[in-house]
Amino acid sequence: xxxxxxxxxxxxxxxxxxxxxxxxxxxxxxxxxxxxxxxxxxxxxxxxxxxxxxxxxxxxxxxxxxxxxxxxxxxxxxxxxxxxxxxxxxxxxxxxxxxxxxxxxxxxxxxxxxxxxxxxxxxxxxxxxxxxxxxxxxxxxxxxxxxxxxxxxxxxxxxxxxxxxxxxxxxxxxxxxxxxxxxxxxxxxxxxxxxxxxxxxxxxxxxxxxxxxxxxxxxxxxxxxxxxxxxxxxxxxxxxxxxxxxxxxxxxxxxxxxxxxxxxxxxxxxxxxxxxxxxxxxxxxxxxxxxxxxxxxxxxxxxxxxxxxxxxxxxxxxxxxxxxxxxxxxxxxxxxxxxxxxxxxxxxxxxxxxxxxxxxxxxxxxxxxxxxxxxxxxxxxxxxxxxxxxxxxxxxxxxxxxxxxxxxxxxxxxxxxxxxxxxxxxxxxxxxxxxxxxxxxxxxxxxxxxxxxxxxxxxxxxxxxxxxxxxxxxxxxxxxxxxxxxxxxxxxxxxxxxxxxxxxxxxxxxxxxxxxxxxxxxxxxxxxxxxxxxxxxxxxxxxxxxxxxxxxxxxxx
Numbered sequence: 001x002x003x004x005x006x007x008x009x010x011x012x013x014x015x016x017x018x019x020x021x022x023x024x025x026x027x028x029x030x031x032x033x034x035x036x037x038x039x040x041x042x043x044x045x046x047x048x049x050x051x052x053x054x055x056x057x058x059x060x061x062x063x064x065x066x067x068x069x070x071x072x073x074x075x076x077x078x079x080x081x082x083x084x085x086x087x088x089x090x091x092x093x094x095x096x097x098x099x100x101x102x103x104x105x106x107x108x109x110x111x112x113x114x115x116x117x118x119x120x121x122x123x124x125x126x127x128x129x130x131x132x133x134x135x136x137x138x139x140x141x142x143x144x145x146x147x148x149x150x151x152x153x154x155x156x157x158x159x160x161x162x163x164x165x166x167x168x169x170x171x172x173x174x175x176x177x178x179x180x181x182x183x184x185x186x187x188x189x190x191x192x193x194x195x196x197x198x199x200x201x202x203x204x205x206x207x208x209x210x211x212x213x214x215x216x217x218x219x220x221x222x223x224x225x226x227x228x229x230x231x232x233x234x235x236x237x238x239x240x241x242x243x244x245x246x247x248x249x250x251x252x253x254x255x256x257x258x259x260x261x262x263x264x265x266x267x268x269x270x271x272x273x274x275x276x277x278x279x280x281x282x283x284x285x286x287x288x289x290x291x292x293x294x295x296x297x298x299x300x301x302x303x304x305x306x307x308x309x310x311x312x313x314x315x316x317x318x319x320x321x322x323x324x325x326x327x328x329x330x331x332x333x334x335x336x337x338x339x340x341x342x343x344x345x346x347x348x349x350x351x352x353x354x355x356x357x358x359x360x361x362x363x364x365x366x367x368x369x370x371x372x373x374x375x376x377x378x379x380x381x382x383x384x385x386x387x388x389x390x391x392x393x394x395x396x397x398x399x400x401x402x403x404x405x406x407x408x409x410x411x412x413x414x415x416x417x418x419x420x421x422x423x424x425x426x427x428x429x430x431x432x433x434x435x436x437x438x439x440x441x442x443x444x445x446x447x448x449x450x451x452x453x454x455x456x457x458x459x460x461x462x463x464x465x466x467x468x469x470x471x472x473x474x475x476x477x478x479x480x481x482x483x484x485x486x487x488x489x490x491x492x493x494x495x496x497x498x499x500x501x502x503x504x505x506x507x508x509x510x511x512x513x514x515x516x517x518x519x520x521x522x523x524x525x526x527x528x529x530x531x532x533x534x535x536x537x538x539x540x541x542x543x544x545x546x547x548x549x550x551x552x553x554x555x556x557x
Contacts, residue, residue: 020041021040021041021042021043021140022040022043022044022047022117024038024039024040024043025038025040025043025045025119025126025130025147026117026119028119028126028127028128028130029119029122029125029126030125031125031127031128035128036128036129036189036190037128037129037130037131037185037186037188037189037190038128038129038130038131039130039131039133039182039185039186040130040131040132040133041132041133041134041166041167041178042133042134042135042138042140042164042165042272043132043140043143044118044140044142044143045118045119045120045143045146045147046114046118046120047114047115047116047117047118048107048110048114048115048118048353049110049353050140050142050143052066052139052271052272053104053114054108054110054346054353054557055139055344055396056323056343056344056345056346056349056369057323057345057346057348057349057353057356057557058323058325058344058345058346058396058397058557059105059108059346059396059397059528059557060271060395060396060397061393061394061395061396061397061486061498062270062271062272062395063101063104063105064101064105064397064498064500064519064521064530065484065498065500066101067099067100067101067102067104067519068101068500068502068517068519068532069482069500069502070100071097071098071099071100071101071502071517071519071532071534072482072502072503072504072515072516072517072534074093074097074098075093075094075097075504075515075517075534075536076504076506076515077089077090077093077506077513078090079474079476080508080511081474081508087538090513090536091543091544094515094534094536094544094546095544095546097534097546099519099530099532099548099550101519101521101530101532102528102530102548102550102552105528105530105552106552108554108555108556108557109353109354109355109356109555110352110353110354111354120146120150123150123151123152124152126151126153127152127153128153129153129154129155129185129188129189129198130147130151130153130154130155130156131155131156131157131158131181131182131185132144132147132148132155132156132157132158133157133158133159133160133166133167133178134157134158134159134160135159135160135161135162135163135164135165135167135170136159136160136161136162136206136208136220136374136375137161137162137163137172137273137280137281138162138163138164138272138273139271139272139372140164140272141159141372141373142308142372142373144157144158144159144203144373145157145159145203145230145307145308145373148202148203148230149230149231154189154198155202156185156197156200156201156202156203156204157202157203157204157230158181158204158205159203159204159205159206159373159375160174160175160176160205160206161173161174161206161208161220161222162175163272163273163274163275163279163280164272164273164274165274166178167181167429168429168430168431169429169431171217171218171219171275171276172217172218172219172220172280173218173219173220174206174219175429176426176427176428176429177426177427177428177429177430178429179430179431180427180430181426181427184197185197201226201227201228201423201424202227202228202229202230203226203227203229203230203232204224204225204226204227204423204424205224205225205227205306205375206220206222206223206224206225206375207222207223207224207225207304207306207375207376207377207417207420208220208221208222208340208375208376208377209221209222209223209376209377209379210330210332210338210377210378210379210382211338212332212336212338213281213282213283213284213336213337213338213339214280214282214283215267215269215278215279215280215281215282216276216277216278216280217276217280218276222375222377223420223421223422223423224422224423224424224425224426225306225375225417225420225423225424226423226424227306231307232306232417234417234418234420235306235307235415235416235417235418236415236416236418237413237414237415237416238413238414238415238416239411239412239413240296240411240412240413240414241410241411242254242294242386242407242410242411242412243294244256245293245294245295246294246295246296246297247294247295247296247384247385247386247412248296248297251411252409253408253409254407254408254409254410255406255407255408256292256406256407256410257292257404257405257406257407258292258324258388258389258390258404258405258406258407259390259402259403259404259405260290260291260292260389260390260391261290261391261490262391262393262398262402262488262489262490262491262492262493262496263391263393263458263488263490264287264290264291264389264391264392264393265287265325265389265391265392265393265394265395265396266286266287266393266394266449266458266460267281267282267283267284267286267287268281268287268339268342268392268395269281269282269395271395275445277445277447277464278447279447281338281339283336283337283338284327284329284337284338284339284387285331285335285336285337287327287387287389288329288331288337288385288387290389291327291387291388291389292387292388292389293385293386293387293388294385294386294388294412295331295383295384295385295386296383296384296385297383298381298382298383299378299379299380299381299382299383299384300380301380302377302378302379302380302419303377303378303384303416304376304377304416304417304418304419304420305340305374305375305376305377305378305414305415305416305417306374306375306415306417307373307374307415307417308341308370308371308372308373308374308415309328309341309343309370309371309374309412309413309414309415310368310369310370310371310412310413311326311343311367311368311369311370311371311386311410311411311412311413312366312367312368312410312411312412312413313366313367313368313369313407313409313410314364314365314366314367314407314408314409314410315364315365315367315405315406315407315408316361316362316363316364316365316405316406316408317347317359317361317403317404317405317406318361318362318403318404318406319359319361319399319401319402319403319404320348320358320359320360320361320401321346321347321348321358321359321399321400321401321403321556321557322347322359322390322399322401322403322405323344323345323346323347323390323391323392323396323399324344324345324347324367324369324388324389324390324405325342325343325344325388325389325390325391325392325396326342326343326344326369326371326386326387326388327339327341327342327385327386327387327389328340328341328342328371328374328384328385328386329384329385329386329387330376330378330382330383330384330385331382331383331384331385332381332382333381333382337385340374340376341371341372341373341374341376342371342372343369343370343371343372344369344392344396345367345369346556346557347359347365347367348556348557349556350365350366350367356555356556357556358556364408384414386412388407390403390404390405391493393486393488393496394460394486394488394496394498397496397521397523397528397557398488398493398496398523399493399557400493400494400523400524400525400526400554401493402491402493435471435473436471436472436473437469437470437471437472438469438470438472439467439468439469440467440468440469440470440477441467441468441479442467443465443466443467444463444465444467445463445464445465446461446462446463447460447461447462447463448460448461448463449461455489456489456490456491457487457488457489457495458487458488458489458490459485459486459487460484460485460486460487461483461484461485461486462482462483462484462485462486463481463482463483464481464482464483464484465480465481466478466479466480466481467479468505474508475508475509476506476507476508477505477506477507477508478504478505478506479504479505480502480503480504480505481502481503481504482500482501482502482503483500483501483502484498484499484500485497485498485499485500486498493523494523494524494525496522496523497520497521497522498520498521499518499519499520500517500518500519500520501516501517501518502516502517503515503516503517512538512539513536513537513538514536514537515534515535515536515537516534516535516536516537517532517533517534517535518532518533519531519532519533520532523554525554526553526554527551527552527553527554528551528552528554528557529549529550529551529552530548530549530550530551530552531547531548531549531550532547532548533545533546533547533548534546534547
């Protein structure tokens, strides 16, 4: 069997998704004879274009953030209670600790580095039964539909309203019985128990209903939809032309110019939210006001959407490098805007990610931008909005060129669902007993925006402190925390900067160690400049120090 392996996240939470989910699929791809079944949670099938690195060929800001977190996570020592020679092992580990962010940044095309481990390279290679889970508030939602659509082995997909957590622990609710569903999967494929799990619908999704936007939502209203097959015969593709400011209308030639402020995107949320610390997308009306928007007429009846919207465009750029970001939003009668789905494309990658090419200013190109999967019911009295931008900070690292796009023709294809009532009642969430622990210092978190009216500098500051916890089974006391500052100045994308400081402590009795990391990313017109520093202390004695200064040439990003 294969399931997500454990990894302690920067806030001390247990993360058994992402890396463990990736490894489960990659192991199935290798076809080991002993592997009988897979349960994968929050994973990707394409490590380049649908992961934390280069979404749609665009350089993601969280790529650097995750590389920074990995630098400090991997600096931990072994427990002296388990390894008497822990100190020498720790020093060796520190010396080998990689700063992964510049390595990832050096592969700006979909080359062999990314193809390795991308199971979409050959869907037929996976012959193992796969149960795949995702969440609409996470950014690995696309993998579920991709596997259900493309695998020939038994496969079942479930997507809820959740962030990057297991479904029995996740927010927003409703949480469901992940452990029960996983056990059914193991029982069928490991014990050959005829429990009919192989007869379950192929694709079960929580259809979210219109609700006011919130970056800290504890629950998303909706209902479960069960599709026997995917793609579903209950979904119809409806193509609508874009007219000036409108989805629909007469269509025809456009002359829409798009050049958005560098700070647009500050309400986009995290790539993989993991808590209620305002990590999910917030009210989009702030970013909508800075975008070029197209609205559908006010709905006189509910509209159900399941699947991926596609945007087809003919456009020109006045610069050789830029990106296009599209957001679908549910706009309420009061103007509040809830993001339903988003998509992004480095326009240099419009013809493919393996051999991108610079844009020829003024030369028209045809572009297809596929947005993320969604399941959403817009209420009567609401409007569907398409918001377009050339910037999305700090979700995307900015292009060095301040570009203006001109739309000449455009259409939006929507996946209309015929409608449904609740079609599944999942098991209630259940879990084992909590790990016995004592809180010595409570966790704290903050997320602040500020705007310097003198310099025009805008900053997003993220504080995430796990507090300090005593683990009662073995007596280890752990603490960790990070501060991130993402800043940018309007009109000059080359002033974009992120600085991340992380620390962690481990102690038991007289034994105490501490590691600290400092990382920084800036850019020039030709390079991405990565800096980092790692220090380690035993008690108050500095025992290790190392620094990195790596300039990675830009390759059409």
